[in-house]
């Protein structure tokens with residue numbers, strides 16, 4: 001009986017995983033802003049303006065990847081999900097947060113303009129905004145951030161997997 005229960009559980013897990021695959025398309029980082037230059041990767045940073053992290057040698061962490069390109073360049077969603085719009089003058093500027101599921105959120109920050117509305121369902125590759133330098137930004141770029149349960153992870157391996 002115990003073996004059967006385990007087998008049934010395995011099938012359930014497989015079914016749940018299989019049915020989630022079509023909605024979990026992840027396009028690579030390079031497809032978010034075509035032709036962009038990565039000016040700062042994810043991880044520990046020497047820049048004082050980045051958030052505090054006691055585990056980093058210089059006590060600051062860059063919580064995403066910076067993709068620099070010309071102001072007004074189209075910004076594409078790497079995933080499907082529900083778009084939430086926000087503004088943070090002291091940080092992200094105009095940003096779109098795409099909720100992929102209850103755990104994963106992908107943030108696109110410093111946008112010059114939005115191309116989606118609050119609560120809109122987006123598909124992978126859809127244009128969600130235009131690249132800009134709103135909020136705390138020294139030049140036009142997208143700060144691309146992936147949060148899993150609120151904790152930033154490196155977007156490169158997450159999206160390119």
Ligand SMILES: [Zn+2]
Pocket residue numbers: 040062063064065066142143144
């Ligand atoms: Zn950044």
